[in-house]
Amino acid sequence: MIFHHNAWHAAARAIELDRTLRARSIAGVHVLMYCKQDGTIAATSNICPHRFAPLDRGTLVGDAVRCKYHGLEFGSDGRCVHNPHTDRIDAKMHIRSFPIVERHGYAWIWLGESALADPAKIPDLSAFEDGDRYHSVHSYLDADYRYDILVDNLLDLSHADYLHVGSFAVEPAEKTTIDVREDNDDVIVERLQLRCPRPPFVPSGPDVVDMRTIIHWHPGQVITFRIDMAPAGQDFPADESFKFYHIATPADEARTHYFMGLRCAGPKDPRADEAMRLTQVNVIENEDGPMLEAIDRIMEGRELMEMRPLVLPVDKGAMRVRRVMKRLLAVEAGAEHSAAAGAGHPASAEV
Numbered sequence: 001m002i003f004h005h006n007a008w009h010a011a012a013r014a015i016e017l018d019r020t021l022r023a024r025s026i027a028g029v030h031v032l033m034y035c036k037q038d039g040t041i042a043a044t045s046n047i048c049p050h051r052f053a054p055l056d057r058g059t060l061v062g063d064a065v066r067c068k069y070h071g072l073e074f075g076s077d078g079r080c081v082h083n084p085h086t087d088r089i090d091a092k093m094h095i096r097s098f099p100i101v102e103r104h105g106y107a108w109i110w111l112g113e114s115a116l117a118d119p120a121k122i123p124d125l126s127a128f129e130d131g132d133r134y135h136s137v138h139s140y141l142d143a144d145y146r147y148d149i150l151v152d153n154l155l156d157l158s159h160a161d162y163l164h165v166g167s168f169a170v171e172p173a174e175k176t177t178i179d180v181r182e183d184n185d186d187v188i189v190e191r192l193q194l195r196c197p198r199p200p201f202v203p204s205g206p207d208v209v210d211m212r213t214i215i216h217w218h219p220g221q222v223i224t225f226r227i228d229m230a231p232a233g234q235d236f237p238a239d240e241s242f243k244f245y246h247i248a249t250p251a252d253e254a255r256t257h258y259f260m261g262l263r264c265a266g267p268k269d270p271r272a273d274e275a276m277r278l279t280q281v282n283v284i285e286n287e288d289g290p291m292l293e294a295i296d297r298i299m300e301g302r303e304l305m306e307m308r309p310l311v312l313p314v315d316k317g318a319m320r321v322r323r324v325m326k327r328l329l330a331v332e333a334g335a336e337h338s339a340a341a342g343a344g345h346p347a348s349a350e351v
Helices: 147-155 157-163 270-299 313-343
Strands: 008-013 022-026 029-035 041-045 059-061 064-066 080-082 100-103 106-110 134-143 175-183 186-197 208-218 222-231 242-250 256-265
Touching: 008 022, 008 029, 008 242, 008 256, 029 106, 041 100, 041 106, 064 080, 134 270, 147 157, 147 208, 147 222, 147 242, 147 256, 147 270, 147 313, 157 270, 175 313, 186 313, 208 313, 256 270
Parallel strands: none
Antiparallel strands: 008 106, 022 029, 029 041, 059 064, 100 106, 134 256, 175 186, 186 208, 208 222, 222 242, 242 256
């Protein structure tokens, strides 16, 4: 599987990171993260270039990491700052460092060309920051299936009418339309359901409603959702009734860092918030999860289009995202090839 590195990926909830050395595989790259003494976050390769020992087993010496195997030390910029075995330090002893930015409660990492790492490209999750009117609850799952299978699932909400009966849905609407458009490298899916049963997650209101769901996909596999709801035949309210997000950060070819959250009205209520969080997680673990794991086993690492799937109208969003990803990966591969040719040697993968 080829991973897209020229994008901001959610690496961790910012609250997870402190002076502890945290290892995480992100898009096939072994990453080490920790907070420096000034509170900012550092991210480097987690692999010592000497014998490939994992650096997270080492210790912090100020803002440098000392390898537990042979004592080499690496600064937060990846440069080797101490070699206890000789006074010589050369370029082969350095490791990669990665741009990492804290925003919207997440640590966002850029694994590709550092010069392209524009923080303005970080997906806007400001709607999920705590404020006077709303607050959000957040969750994480170490998902045992590929990220692209999860993204396909999230962009096709028609599965809720069958897989999530009783939790998120009752039965299909009388009429459903899907509109897909691109905004630069983002994909936006608008799903309109007319005359459908009020979903179970809405405790009161008319029995028959119209629903409009706007799904916004970003290249780092960040997906936000907005659901507007109104009595059947009436205008949707100006204020969105329901917002949530799902983030499918690739770990490797078999696993996904699955971050999710939902916006709640009013002040924080620990008991109610935990109930909401568990409801969301339980649906994923008990309904989506087993199905996605089964699909992953059947696919056996093969690409979707390689298997010549039946494509239905409900797949419009997922197919558009795959098209955009193919284009972005081709651009990235072309840039890497050009850089390698200019350097006079073949491109090599960073670990």
